[in-house]
Amino acid sequence: MQRYFFHLRQGDVFEEDPEGVLLDSDEAALDEAVGAAREMVAEAVLNNVLIDGRRFEIWVHGRGLITSVPFHSVIRL
Template sequence: MTHYYFNIRRHDVLERDLEGAEFATLEEALEEASQAAREMLAEKVLANHVIDGSRFEITTEDGTVAGELAFKSVIRFT
């Protein structure tokens, strides 16, 4: 199991995930990030906030960026 951190990048600001979570694969971590992004976007839509260019930067314990997920990428149109 690898410990991944789901940091949020909003423009030039990085909000660090201090807890992280354990996953067997990066694909499992990306699926968790996708679900979290959907939930966060749903809250933004309900609050009538602008959907901006926020994204998850998924890192390992040593700070290496293992993957990225743009929040907009989880929205399906038609």
């Protein structure tokens, strides 16, 4: 198991995930990020909040950045 961090970035604003989550694989981390992003997008839509530019950056302890998940990529239009 590895510790994955899901930092949130929107433009120049960076919100660090200080705790992270222990997960089995990069794929599990991606699934976690996509699910969380969908929840946040749904809440943003309900509150009429712009999501443009928001993304999760998935970091692994000891390995660094492995991928990012733009919020717009988790919705179907």
